[in-house]
Amino acid sequence: MINVAIIGAGAIAPAHIKAYQLFDDRCKIVAICDIFPEKAEKMAANFNLDVEIYSDYKEMLKISDIHLVSVCTPPYTHAELAIACLYTGKHVVVEKPMASSLEECDAMNLAQKSSGKILSIISQNRFTNPMMKLKSVLDTKLMGPIVHTQVDSFWWRGHCYYDLWWRGTWEKEGGGCTLNHAVHHIDIFHWMNGMPSEVTAVATNTSHDNAEVEDLSVAICRYPNGSLAQITSSVVHHGEEQQLIFQGKNARVSVPWKVKASKSKPNGFPEKDEELEAKLHEVYEQVNDLEFEGHTAQIEDVLSAIKGKRKVLVDGIEGRKTVELITAIYQSASSGQTVKLPLNENSPLYTRDGVLNNAVHFYEKKKHIENFTENSITLGSKYE
Template structure:
């Protein structure tokens, strides 16, 4: 039985808690921690959990027998809490983004390796049927070499969204929509398409003058083989349509699932390729659905790895790759230059100090509320 502690009981913690409750024969939640202990107490009472409540995670680590820690706190706290937990001999699953800088990612990965503990970074969108199935279709290489990819991470957030005390600041949130919303699609993108060799990006704040950070960014990624990708990250798009499109030499596939295969006429103009279209549809439709999706699917993966029954799909290395891409976007957009990958310690956006010094500050954050009365999260317009 894996004993679990949840650190941070804000809105996203519900996805973790509900995930663990799906596996009562494999794990149990034994403690909650929040700097606002009343919020943790309300969470425990609502779920009927008669467990201790802490306002200091270090005290929890010292006093409670825990095997796995779920970190659901603001981004700037991820690295210290994860490192302390790993050094205390606990496995860790940490919410996205993994940390505020690549330097912190390196320290987290080192702590996991030195203490022989598992470190998993939340990327729950990998654990969905459409994403898993499209990844499998791409792995078959039926569409040919990918020549262009399009990532549309479109979200919409009202002005008050950035009133929460830690949001909208480079110091505490670590960035805007590119880091905290598009992180899901950027993770999927690098998982499916690999890491590019350079990034050129721009960003702006068009609608949220209560935030230092961007509310839209557009990046162009280039690969050594000449292929290109465009990544749009936004919290100003009504309707929140989101998609990933992969254009291969012979066909295109996308999430949401769609495919089109073409072949050339004698004069170079396109004509349908129904044989390849049928192959793509057959491969996709024959894949089995996942037993668990989203956070529950990732928690199942983490528990299985702890039990010795599989490998982590998203470990610290994978989480770091996603942050590296985002850091390159921020460096390119802030300094108005093309940034080469991989990033090294000489890059200005490698450390948290470098980010705070060199990032573009759009507005001064002047509003800070402790909590919202309504903590519901919506995903693509649907309550969650």
């Protein structure tokens, strides 16, 4: 039996708890830790959990029979908590984003390598049927080389969203919508299309004058072969319509699923390539549905990896790539210059201090509340 601890009893923790409870023949939640212990106690009661409650994670980690820890805390704490867990012999699942800086990501990966334990970064959108099917279609290369990618990470959050004590600051949240919302789609983007060679970006805050961070950014990515990609990150889009579109030389596919293929008439104008569309659609339909999706599927992936059945799909290396691309967007938007990838310690935003000193502060945070009474959240599109 794999004994599990949860650090952080906020809005995302229930997604982890529900997933673990589905595999009660393989794991058991034995502890919940939160700096507000009353929140941990309430969460334990809500899920009928017989667990130990802690307000100090260091005390909790002294328990030798904890095997796996879910880190469900604000981004600025991820590195400290994950590293401590790894070096005390625990496997770790960390909520997105991996950390607030590339330096922290590198330290986390070093701790993973040194400890030999599993480190997995939550990227639950990879573990959905539409995404797995689209990845299989792209892997066939039937579309030809990708020439353009469109990533629309559209979310909407009200003004009071940033009143929560840790949100809306570079120090604690680490960034705005690009880091904390579009992280899902940026992860999918580089998983499916690889990392670009350069990024040019702009960012702004249009609707949340109680936050230092951006609520809208637009980035253009360039690949060595000339392919371009545009990534829009937003918490000001009503309807929260989210999509990824891949334009190949031969065809176009997307999530939500849509396929279009064109071939040239003698005069250069397009006509429908029905044969290629049918092939692509057949590939999409032939991919078996996942047994589980979202957080549940990723938790199952980690539990299986602990038992040696597979390697985790999203490890710290993959998690770092996502933070690297987001850091490049922030660096370009703050400096007004195109940023070359890969990024290392020479980036002015490599460290948390570098982010604090160099990222644009749009407004001052005006309000700090400890907790919302309404704790329900949305996790994004189902891509159907």
